[in-house]
Amino acid sequence: MRYVDEFRDRAKADVLIKAIEQLLARMKRDETRPLQIMEVCGGHTHSIFRYGVEGMLPKSIELVHGPGCPVCVLPMGRVDDGVAIAERPEVIFATFGDAMRVPGSRKSLLQAKADGCDVRMVYSPMDALALARRNPEREVVFFGIGFETTMPSTALTVLQAEREGIENFSIFCNHITIVPTIKAILDSPDLRLDGFLGPGHVSMVIGDAPYEFIARYYKRPMVIAGFEPLDILQSIWMLLKQIDEGRCEIENQYTRVAAREGNSIALQAVARVYELREFFEWRGLGSIDHSGVKIRDAYGRFDAERKFAVPNARIADPKSCQCGEVLKGVIKPWQCKVFGRACTPETPLGALMVSSEGACAAYYQYGGVKRGRDEAEASVA
Amino acid sequence: MNMISFPSRRSRGKVHAPTVTLAHGGGGKAMKDLIDDLFVGAFDNPLLAPLDDQARIDLSSLAQYGDRLAFTTDSFVVDPLIFPGGDIGKLAVCGTVNDLAVGGAVPLYLSCAVIIEEGVPMDFLRRIAQSMAVTAQEAGVTIVTGDTKVVNKGACDQMFITTTGVGVVAAGVELGAHRARPGDAVLVNGLLGDHGAAILGARGDMALRAPIESDCAPLQGLIARLLEAAPNTRFMRDATRGGIATVLNEIAEASQIAIEIDEAATPLRDEVRGFCEILGLDPLYLANEGKIVAIAPPDEAAAAVDAMRAHPLGRQAALIGHVTAGEPGRVAMRTIFGGRRIVDMLVGEQLPRIC
């Protein structure tokens, strides 16, 4: 397949792995612990597991799978609110596929659908708007989730609905921003990360500038990375090179998609439609200041939270969950007390078991259970 | 009563209504006309024609094929009912024929029970019946008995079909999921995931119009060639729901062995790969309706692949991996990138990813 296979070339992978090994060999670093690199984005996590990238890397590099899976970090209370909206008889609730399995305190959207709610899987908010056009007697609510990547398409859909004068369409807005969350991770006292692979698709929208503080104030290097396995290997190499040369910069490996200045049209649509929330609750990480957006007053009639009264209850994460520690790289997924026992992809307790982009689900699906057990046994012996 | 006493010369009813109504399931003339016109007409054969409550089959006619009866049933619900490369009728015949064939049986007879929602256009029903008839002929099976029910609007989604099949296993053919041994070859008869991708594409809710056709096909011919070329084949299964990933896990579990497959050797159509790329799906879990996974001993593997490739339904047959002595029950894949990952049972249904 053209434009895809080129980025999965095994021979090129071997060359990069060698270069990474050489760099590590000559690098001055603390040999008593592995270099910890966080890939921020769930898309990276998925690719890393899908292609077995982790197993190809030298043991002295440890990948920490970050919080960048918008489905995973959606808190139970918000799912409950979504289900409550979906349960209204007049509502067609349109959602991305993988948001359907996220557990709420009562049920997931998938269960709500089984119980008779009209929940439809769509692939774009524009599909949801088309549903509204086709069903003028119903209320179509789009479950707006995702980071800066999907925020503009939801905003543009609201603007389109306004232009067309469609009144039976609204957004249940759960859009969140990844940048404050990276800051929250950097602020945590148990932080051990040596560098970041930056979220390529978010960067396509916001550009490089918002990450500058990571290098300047927190002295951690970042490489904005693409999602193919060769992208990831090359980005790791670029990151190691920075560490080796004592540099600390925001570099961009994904130049074929993410421009330095971002996408100003997308950003303008975002600014027109949304305003920041004071704080937003993240599953596994708790409340983070200024990390979510809501729909501005000017577009209030497209805001499902105003249109329909929602319970808006805050539901605490299950106590046994250690998602926060996994997200910060303090423990590995299999070191969590409930991993693979009470918490499985079928019955996820924590955020990271919810979507295939979540670190725990990826480990569970692609072989981490075994690996984890082996390592645990080895450390006991 | 003897079927010979009912000559098939009796006059056949004819349907005139444009759509199916509850009357067509009421047991009266309307129902007789529907069955006569659509089903008996299409399935035309002396065992069905008398329309008795059962088909009666001479044991001696069965015994010529082997020494064991194979017997299976399956229900078919598919949305949409007509999709690129097939329809629910073709699917209902192929599914049951293949379930018999992968057990080493020669498929012989089928029953067909249809549940129809009132309001379904008669032409549509006729098309499905025709499709079943053509596929049955292709598969060398006879549809010998059946049942029709019409239900209220909303009580079913247009049409459900259940087929039950009878076949005979030749003496000496011994297949079982528990018979895989380290060193055995893992084979497939062609491109994977076509049916799953075709159905998802045809539903239209992905807003993707990929030119992918279902691989829906009866495999008894191909399987017969395979068993001639590789008589010690350990096991076969058609990789329907859950795709080959599910079948491989079932074999690894039943035989308490490990399986390692090679992503680069796994035959996939570019369109299916592209489809999966865009939606974030894994083709190993996509359904097939004309693909089998076969486990063959090492010394027969090459002959098995050649035999399948010589058949029109196995042109892209491939050896995709091996049975190994690794951790029992574990299926792993060497990725095209050179990494290794576990291929586990699917949890729930595959849902497209957001980014």
Added chain:
Amino acid sequence: MTGNSALEGLYPFLHDKEQDPAARDAGLLHSIEAKARESREANARFFAQQAGVLIDAAKAHAAAYHILWDLVHTLLADNRGSAISKDVAA
């Protein structure tokens, strides 16, 4: 509206650090003064309200100290030099 101002709206914290140094220092000074004032007031309030209790506590403390002192002397005298011998502990 430009992409830049949109970014400012989205990530206000990134732009906090770009403040004018004089304004930042003034803010800091204000914050320190407020903190110091609050601390002073809390102290004063506490001692004003709890004076009686504090004096009683100090007296009790002193009395206890005298009792302890007497006890140690008695023990040293009994034990001829070792205040931490097993006899004493027992």
